[in-house]
Amino acid sequence: MEKGEKGGKGEKGEKGEDERKGTTGEKAFLIYPQRCIACRACQVACKQWNRLPAEPTTNFGSYENPLGLSFHTYTQIHFRERKTAHGIQWLFLKRQCYHCTDAACMLICPAPGALSKTDEGAVILNQDKCIGCKYCVSMCPFEVPQFDPNTRKISKCNFCYDRIAKGVQPACAQACPTGAICYGDRNALIQQAKLLGHQSIYGEKEVKGMHVMFALQAPAQDYGLPANPQIPVAVFWWKRVFKPLLGGGTGIALLGGLTHYLYRTLRRHEDRGDLS
């Protein structure tokens, strides 16, 4: 399928429908890990749509492949093992950018326009504007953005915003054969999961709401997710206090110097009697 081509399971005209239903228009994934069979069709579809090359990997004693996210892998199925009374249970976690409402990467990014947010809630990256400072790599609580030392740029999932804009669901959701990746209106997905008995949805409230949520059957840590993902408090100190202090302090110093200079000059002229 060519990039930009509409898929068969598209959600055409959903924006207008959202308005009629009074929903926010925010889109999301709600992933049911228990439905995932780790076929990795989502990985392949993502690579196809984004024209990402395959990567050579090695067998390290697990079916997990590749080992993690990389510059050329925007989504990956992470394998975790958990001991239960019935033996070993496999837990599968779809790793990708979770498109947080309170996105640390956006907050920290110094390059104007490199990271932005769409109306649907997707955090999208403009690689042309990325300066490769790696601040987003260090700040993301999920360790998602990947740095390529060759291009000196960051890469991450863009929520297939080009497909969403045309009313087509993201490539990974379309490829999923088991219905583990549900895509649609964020609020509707949450309601649906609650009707199915999932009272706690990971990502509903975390970092003020993620746009990739999980109906987990085990504690988040067992899947390798942080129990309480947060942006460090220091980032807020930097953005809300010290950054304005730098701008304000410089302005006040310049203005103070100018005022003092004018005042002294005026006084000097007065003392000389120039102004009388």
Next chain:
Amino acid sequence: MSIKDSGIGSSWIERVGHWSMTGSILLLFFTNCGFLFSSLQILQHLFGNTRISSSIHHSAGIFFSISLVISFSFWIKDCLPDGEDLDWLKGGGYFGRSGPPPSKGKFNTTQKLYFLGTAIFGIMASSSGIVLWSPHLFKLELVAWCHVFHCFSATFFAVTGIIHVYHRHFLPAPRLKREEYY
């Protein structure tokens, strides 16, 4: 007796250290402003583009650290406050009634304080700058606090730099003739 003979003039290496620091601080300030304030993005275009601006900022940071080491090693012995300086500060400094700061040796009290502040905030800026250069190698919390320290030290240099230039060049004060320095 000339200033040079009295031992309170500056040697060429001290001048190199001072002006290297001045130049690097100006470069650091202007290359960073575009990053911090989107309204000042035009400054980044003065240097080419955002990426070049970032590279210049990194290079200027190295230059700044070297000049800091030079200045520190040459002036630290002249800049440690003595009893007289502390008495003046206890008296309220410029805001008290102790008169102008005591000027014994090469630097007066406020110059000593400015130097010590430069050394402390310079070390803070340089060390946090190293972390911010390769943030992916360090822990999330440390990187976040380094942003705070880097920004705070930048505030110190911006504000005191302006005061320093104003005090030196715009305040009407007796100026020494050039030949008195050499």
